[in-house]
Amino acid sequence: MSAHEASTNESYTYQSLDHATQQIRLIHLLEPSSFDDPINIEINIFDLSKAPPFTALSYVWGPPDPAYEIHVRDQISESTKLKVRENLFDFLFVFREQQEKHDSDKHLWIDQLSVDRSIYDVRAQSSGPNDE
Numbered sequence: 001m002s003a004h005e006a007s008t009n010e011s012y013t014y015q016s017l018d019h020a021t022q023q024i025r026l027i028h029l030l031e032p033s034s035f036d037d038p039i040n041i042e043i044n045i046f047d048l049s050k051a052p053p054f055t056a057l058s059y060v061w062g063p064p065d066p067a068y069e070i071h072v073r074d075q076i077s078e079s080t081k082l083k084v085r086e087n088l089f090d091f092l093f094v095f096r097e098q099q100e101k102h103d104s105d106k107h108l109w110i111d112q113l114s115v116d117r118s119i120y121d122v123r124a125q126s127s128g129p130n131d132e
């Protein structure tokens with residue numbers, strides 16, 4: 001198992017969004033101390049009308065089981081972990097490197113990270129075959 005592969009069951013807990021104000025979660029990559037530092041991100045909640053410019057990405061392809069670990073913090077959690085698929089992990093690593101070179105401060109909306117999938121999993125498990 002590589003140094004970046006998941007080795008713990010600690011998991012990030014998503015904060016609820018206020019749908020009345022159309023809130024979204026945006027990802028911000030934190031600057032590493034060294035090249036081989038783990039991926040560290042912040043997940044911040046914004047009202048859509050007040051959100052900074054962001055780039056949207058969809059990362060749902062690849063092996064089904066997320067196996068790579070990133071470190072997450074938000075307005076409440078100081079540092080927890082979240083598992084992502086290899087292709088998203090690779091993207092975040094390269095994007096972080098490019099962000100450093102160009103001294104940019106971009107925000108991202110990434111479906112795998114910005115959407116709390118657990119609420120959909122719970123709904124799917126509690127729905128009967130005739131529920132819509």
